[in-house]
Amino acid sequence: MIFKKQKNNSSYITTKESRRISALNRRLMRKLEKKRALASSNPNSYMTEMKDKDNVVEFDNVCTWFFSDVGIVKAVDGVSFNVPRRSTVGIVGESGCGKSVTSLSLMQLLQRPQGQTVGGEIRFNLGDGKALNIANTPNSEMMKIRGNKMSMIFQEPMTSLNPVFRCGDQIDEIISLHNPKMSKEEVKTRTIEMLNLVGIANSNGVYNMYPHELSGGMRQRVMIAMALACTPELIIADEPTTALDVTIQAQILELLKDLKEKVDTSIMLITHDLGVVANMADYVVVMYAGRVIEKGTAEDIFHNPSHPYTIGLMRSKPVVGKKVSELYNIPGSVPNPVNMPDYCYFRDRCEMCVEKCSGKYPPEIKLSETHFVSCWRFEQEGEIIDYPKSVKLEDL
Amino acid sequence: MGEFILKRLFLSIFILFFVMFIVYALMYSLPTSYVESMARELATKPGSTKSAAEWLVELNAQYGFDRGIVGGYLQWIKTALAGDFGDSWNWSVPVVEEFNKTIWYSFILSFIAFILEMAIAIPAGIIAARKQYSLTDYTVTVFSLIGISLPTFFTATILKLIFSVKLGWFDIGGMQSRNYITLSNFGKFLDLASHYVLPALTLTLVSIGSLMRFTRTNMLEVLNSDYIRTARAKGLSESRVINHHAFRNTLIPLITILGGSLPGLFSGSLITETLFSFRGIGYASYYSMITGDIPFTMFYLMFVSILTLLGNLISDILYAVVDPRVRVH
Numbered sequence: 001m002i003f004k005k006q007k008n009n010s011s012y013i014t015t016k017e018s019r020r021i022s023a024l025n026r027r028l029m030r031k032l033e034k035k036r037a038l039a040s041s042n043p044n045s046y047m048t049e050m051k052d053k054d055n056v057v058e059f060d061n062v063c064t065w066f067f068s069d070v071g072i073v074k075a076v077d078g079v080s081f082n083v084p085r086r087s088t089v090g091i092v093g094e095s096g097c098g099k100s101v102t103s104l105s106l107m108q109l110l111q112r113p114q115g116q117t118v119g120g121e122i123r124f125n126l127g128d129g130k131a132l133n134i135a136n137t138p139n140s141e142m143m144k145i146r147g148n149k150m151s152m153i154f155q156e157p158m159t160s161l162n163p164v165f166r167c168g169d170q171i172d173e174i175i176s177l178h179n180p181k182m183s184k185e186e187v188k189t190r191t192i193e194m195l196n197l198v199g200i201a202n203s204n205g206v207y208n209m210y211p212h213e214l215s216g217g218m219r220q221r222v223m224i225a226m227a228l229a230c231t232p233e234l235i236i237a238d239e240p241t242t243a244l245d246v247t248i249q250a251q252i253l254e255l256l257k258d259l260k261e262k263v264d265t266s267i268m269l270i271t272h273d274l275g276v277v278a279n280m281a282d283y284v285v286v287m288y289a290g291r292v293i294e295k296g297t298a299e300d301i302f303h304n305p306s307h308p309y310t311i312g313l314m315r316s317k318p319v320v321g322k323k324v325s326e327l328y329n330i331p332g333s334v335p336n337p338v339n340m341p342d343y344c345y346f347r348d349r350c351e352m353c354v355e356k357c358s359g360k361y362p363p364e365i366k367l368s369e370t371h372f373v374s375c376w377r378f379e380q381e382g383e384i385i386d387y388p389k390s391v392k393l394e395d396l
Numbered sequence: 397m398g399e400f401i402l403k404r405l406f407l408s409i410f411i412l413f414f415v416m417f418i419v420y421a422l423m424y425s426l427p428t429s430y431v432e433s434m435a436r437e438l439a440t441k442p443g444s445t446k447s448a449a450e451w452l453v454e455l456n457a458q459y460g461f462d463r464g465i466v467g468g469y470l471q472w473i474k475t476a477l478a479g480d481f482g483d484s485w486n487w488s489v490p491v492v493e494e495f496n497k498t499i500w501y502s503f504i505l506s507f508i509a510f511i512l513e514m515a516i517a518i519p520a521g522i523i524a525a526r527k528q529y530s531l532t533d534y535t536v537t538v539f540s541l542i543g544i545s546l547p548t549f550f551t552a553t554i555l556k557l558i559f560s561v562k563l564g565w566f567d568i569g570g571m572q573s574r575n576y577i578t579l580s581n582f583g584k585f586l587d588l589a590s591h592y593v594l595p596a597l598t599l600t601l602v603s604i605g606s607l608m609r610f611t612r613t614n615m616l617e618v619l620n621s622d623y624i625r626t627a628r629a630k631g632l633s634e635s636r637v638i639n640h641h642a643f644r645n646t647l648i649p650l651i652t653i654l655g656g657s658l659p660g661l662f663s664g665s666l667i668t669e670t671l672f673s674f675r676g677i678g679y680a681s682y683y684s685m686i687t688g689d690i691p692f693t694m695f696y697l698m699f700v701s702i703l704t705l706l707g708n709l710i711s712d713i714l715y716a717v718v719d720p721r722v723r724v725h
Contacts, residue, residue, distance in 0.1 A: 109629060143631045160622045165641075178631065212721045
């Protein structure tokens, strides 16, 4: 009986199993790296066209996997959504459901070769009808659009700035990198201008300061200035306010909202704070265990949450003016991402299961023009669009 | 900054005073006393009229051994402050002269090894960190472990076996060939240089491993930090990320090690020098210690102590240069 119990422990693997996993990982990683090298040497394989020209980014069944020592972790597995031009898309979900991995796949900042985008397309609009498929784009091309056409604000302002360089120099660097024709004075003027734009009063002083001389909120402003410096088409804000206190959080969000209008850009806002999403986002994408389970406009999601997970999330946030003795919490936790079953990932925590839930993973169901949900409860109510496409291990 | 340096210098003098006292006390209590063996030798000489005990009393008075530890130490300080470090008992020449004769051989040897160590270990450590878990990484790791684990005498012997016995490229020891006198000036230089090769190689091989591992660990830590991801997100090239953003941060801990190796440059390397019969300071200091040569040992250890204190001060100053967070205003 003791032996049986050990087998159920998912973090326990035998030496044989571990050896098999690392052999498989090595083989797959080598193959994928080769395939990638081949694809990135050929412009045809990474130049594509957008499905809808008004989108900045289109995620199309993106699969990003990590080849870890305990098995393949499908951190993102068949994610599809769009970021329309000049809009804010909020991505919400619990920790570990693939929000950050989605954004890192878009920037191609994953730790290769362990982390790989193994399937699907991420189409990034370059304007004039052309688009890049990020999954196949070589690093040399990525360097031109990172920081220039899309930039990222990270969640930890305390550690995201290099401690040994002056703030001004760090912003100068990105401006002169993407605008090689600018003279040093022009770059500096632009940096000071950016610092003013993000609401730093003493911009000349901050220009010469080191990151450790600034507070967390100020550092996040510097990060935002850096992200905006080249007027990108898309800003990815990866939990930009998580490390800040509530007052500063409100200031930073206000600033982002304000700047979005001024600079005319799209924002992909990753957060697990529903309040932030309600405040900022035009569209909301709810992720769970590496898949999109519901997406729609902010109104769809907040006024008509359909997926049991979204409903649970809504119920678990405090509402002003409403007295409750205890906040709701969704039972259980996110399942182990290794060896996911092929039924609805939320089934084991769901309180609204129907018969079909024990079967196949639910498809994306269209509830309205903008509202999509992946739940069998709506099978009859809407049009079935598509099942999320994962990659078969044999096809790799 | 100036005030900080002054404060530190003042503190260093204070520390030095006590360090030298401990050294003197240890030398004084050593079981092999130069004076005693001298007395015994003189007593057994033909025509000696005094016994060993009588000689001892006389010599003790002559060499200042009758003052006790504190008295003797204060006497040493008094003369040393006047710039007089006395004559070496073992070599019967002024201490400074003997020191000057041997130190440069050791310094050049250590300096070559130091430069080689940095030039190989730091880039190798960085490459290993960049390609973590690759073949290169494992190769570097294995070589550094070998370097750390093998003792000097083993490495030296293996090198001698390969390069001197089997290949016959270099002499097995010593500092000059037999025909040294007959050589031209340039020939003499080449001859001396060829005798430096094996000791320098040994020193490099034994010291390279730890620095390599140290660089690798630090670089890995830096490469996994958030600001490196920021640098990549800016669109910087990989080489710029590594050489500019990451390297400056790796330098911070490396500086401590390099600052700490300043005394090592002058203190010589006892084992290596002995193994290759290399007449450097390591060899000289070893013999002065086992013969109980107090003036020479005191001078040598004072020199090393000053360098250690200075090395610490220099690494503190360099810290402030590379890391703005520790700058004193």
